[in-house]
Amino acid sequence: xxxxxxxxxxxxxxxxxxxxxxxxxxxxxxxxxxxxxxxxxxxxxxxxxxxxxxxxxxxxxxxxxxxxxxxxxxxxxxxxxxxxxxxxxxxxxxxxxxxxxxxxxxxx
Amino acid sequence: xxxxxxxxxxxxxxxxxxxxxxxxxxxxxxxxxxxxxxxxxxxxxxxxxxxxxxxxxxxxxxxxxxxxxxxxxxxxxxxxxxxxxxxxxxxxxxxxxxxxxxxxxxxxxxxxxxxxxx
Numbered sequence: 001x002x003x004x005x006x007x008x009x010x011x012x013x014x015x016x017x018x019x020x021x022x023x024x025x026x027x028x029x030x031x032x033x034x035x036x037x038x039x040x041x042x043x044x045x046x047x048x049x050x051x052x053x054x055x056x057x058x059x060x061x062x063x064x065x066x067x068x069x070x071x072x073x074x075x076x077x078x079x080x081x082x083x084x085x086x087x088x089x090x091x092x093x094x095x096x097x098x099x100x101x102x103x104x105x106x107x108x
Numbered sequence: 109x110x111x112x113x114x115x116x117x118x119x120x121x122x123x124x125x126x127x128x129x130x131x132x133x134x135x136x137x138x139x140x141x142x143x144x145x146x147x148x149x150x151x152x153x154x155x156x157x158x159x160x161x162x163x164x165x166x167x168x169x170x171x172x173x174x175x176x177x178x179x180x181x182x183x184x185x186x187x188x189x190x191x192x193x194x195x196x197x198x199x200x201x202x203x204x205x206x207x208x209x210x211x212x213x214x215x216x217x218x219x220x221x222x223x224x225x226x
Binding site for chain 1: 144146148150151153154155156159167169170201203205207210211212213214216217218219221
């Protein structure tokens with residue numbers, strides 16, 4: 001089972017700033033099956049942002065971008081909007097699925 | 109538009125079986141895709157429980173495999189989760205969701221809180 005480790009645990013930034021979130025896998029992620037989700041509030045269903053490590057899901061603004069391969073992946077939010085302050089999870093979605101522990105992006 | 113809706117008891121006693129159903133509208137579960145369950149304990153992260161392919165093949169989290177059963181009810185266009193021998197650690201919001209083989213979960217239910225308590 002692939003273990004995903006996200007860092008940092010919390011990111012304190014101001015609106016307009018750039019956010020860089022990291023997701024490291026315990027072994028290589030095959031076919032780039034790495035996704036990123038945003039969860040606005042606990043108990044609210046996550047929203048898919050990125051799939052295949054770097055492809056934006058339908059309707060996702062282009063300020064969100066994903067990159068990486070193998071074991072190291074990054075989600076970048078180029079300029080933070082007020083609605084972007086949330087928790088972000090990476091996920092490996094092979095035949096078995098795992099989530100990272102999450103990164104909270106909070107207002108500084 | 110595909111919609112998923114979880115339902116089931118909000119309170120389950122310790123050692124009993126948690127049973128939830130996910131009703132699907134806007135798509136026939138007999139036609140394709142993986143149908144899955146994910147949970148989130150209060151204040152914690154997301155945990156994949158398991159998935160079922162439209163053909164009936166099942167895939168479970170290694171940590172929960174001994175207690176989990178996911179099944180399809182094609183006549184009602186819904187799928188179900190059973191989790192046996194629950195403890196307080198199983199208290200969580202439970203989500204159902206849909207994905208394809210090469211695509212992650214992109215349709216989610218709103219989630220339902222299940223509390224394990226006597």
